[in-house]
Amino acid sequence: MCGFAGFLKLDRGLNADSMTASVLGMADMLHHRGPDDRGTWVDAEAGLALGFRRLAIVDLTPEGHQPMASAGGRYVLAFNGEVYNHAELRRELQRAGAPCFRGHSDTEVMLAAFEKWGPERALERFVGMFAFALWDRHERTLRLARDRLGEKPLYYGRTGGDLVFGSELKALRAYPGFQGEIDRDALSLYMRFGYVPAPYSIFRGIYKLPPATTVTIRDVAVVPEPVPYWSARSASQAGAVAPFHGTEVEAIDRIETLLREAVGLQMVADVPLGAFLSGGVDSSTIVALMQSQSPRPVKTFTIGFEEAGYDEACHAMAVARHLGTEHTELYVTANEAREVIPSLPAMFDEPFADSSAIPTYLVSQLARHYVTVSLSGDGGDELFGGYDWYPRTANVWRKLRRLPRPLRGTTSKVLAGLALGSARAPGFSSHASRLSPFASFDKLHKLAALLGRSTEPEDVHWILRSTWEGRSSVVLGADESFPTPPGWKFGPGLGDVPHRLMLTDLLTYLPDDVLAKVDRASMRNSLEARAPFLDHRVVELALSLPTTLKFREGRGKWLLRQVLDRHVPRALIERPKMGFSVPVGAWLRGPLRGWAEGLLEEGRLRQEGFLDPLPVRRKWEEHLSGARNRDAHLWHALMFQAWLTA
Structure with missing residues (x-):
């Protein structure tokens, strides 16, 4: 590395x-x-x-x-x-x-x-x-x-x-x-999703090379378009034409065999090696397959938090004890976690609003005291259906499809008007929550967008995943017609809705958010992070599996859980998915309030000229009052402001 x-x-x-x-x-x-x-x-x-x-x-x-x-x-x-x-x-x-x-x-x-x-x-x-x-x-x-x-x-x-x-x-x-000239169109995408998606960067004229591509420069005056040498979409198409036809047991055996081989290859190093262990399905599977191939206890690492609802360390410890790993855990205080925030702009080089970068950095820092390489479970969610938004989005899409197109457009305009009026009408929130299954008026604009712009399930996916809705809703001078990055919509013919959404995330959210986070946080500590789930042979097999092997009874990762059951008792794993997060919303009302106020001060925003002060200040005031939780909107704005002034 x-x-x-x-x-x-x-x-x-x-x-x-x-x-x-x-x-x-x-x-x-x-x-x-x-x-x-x-x-x-x-x-x-x-x-x-x-x-x-x-x-x-x-x-x-x-x-x-x-x-x-x-x-x-x-x-x-x-x-x-x-x-x-x-x-x-x-x-x-x-x-x-x-x-x-x-x-x-x-x-x-x-x-x-x-x-x-x-x-x-x-x-x-x-x-x-x-x-x-x-x-x-x-x-x-x-x-x-x-x-x-x-x-x-x-x-x-x-x-x-x-x-x-x-x-x-x-x-x-x-x-x-x-x-470097800041690209306002790329900034608008960042404000919407919390990361700048490939091929764009925060600077105009500077690009991220997309995954699985090459670019060959023969004349410095002419930089051609990247050319793919492998395609997850093509692998998905091949899987749709020739899906896995074996029995459930054969599928479990096959995925375990490929994962074991991938883990074995990634355990080769001339320096000390270990693994991140959260106690969830993905990391526990990787560690179990590591330990089964290691003649000595595998070194595993977990970060624990004092805040209730944010700590998985006890679950990781239970899995580590069962597998017999050499486990190290470190409980960090809220103050220690917040001390990472000033280093985030330099760590990521461009605005990046995934707050789980903080614990990712801390667990990488911990691991680096003992090892130089650490394996992770990244990719398991996108390949085996780990996110709850897959069934949720599929459910919304089923409901939308029942409405005729003309009725969708008319209803969208009505709801957009209600959302606009609600911002000016005190007490409208409770009334709107009775009208809409989306719970409160502040989501009416998303419902309006869903009805007005959704022609494919991917549209639903991106609208529901958006924070600052609309390309130019908060970024001054952004182009509303700016093209979306390639790969954000794949169209029909690539399987059912959950399969399409997993593929979309595999090509967008995974490399541009998850893997960027892990790379920068680990490498900031001179630690190499490896992800066995992302061996392309494992990916190709996963893309050929029917979703019935991934989703059962409303839950994802069915197949992966069967593999893990062979190594770890289910009682140690079965619990709601927690993620790897920190209580940003509470911090912004408490110890980070002064820092945030300085970055979001109205005069400052006007002078800088990138973010519209009115919606930003409105979200800030709503959050401080406790009327609504605007932590995602505000963190996106704050991470840009912190980067801009770093």
């Missing part, structure tokens, strides 16, 4: 020393991602510079140093992540006559694969999480690539005519002359 950065200049043949200094400045912004080593590679004639920071995980010797050149000299690679099947590929390459390997790093195997099979075929053979920059010295081309599910980040774009790229935005911002 590491970090890299680089640039390709419009002007060629520049001074190599100045280029080296520039790229080192970019790479050193990623010291937390790679505290063990640093390196550069410069081709001044081509205008290309690569910088690297290394966190040594596999092959701790200097033979793992990057950027690394291939044995034949054609390719130069800067690589962040892990290719878990590198030992198998190494053996195959050796049988095919590859030159002798100097060390035993996966980086060297990747380069040999590029030389033997070409970048496209080699990429298809890699099992892992990665982002990389590959320079072809023969063709003078730069290829950027990202892993299939988006575990590792990669930003790129042009500034002043030059191409810049790197693992985090802070590296790009260190490029001499970089001027």
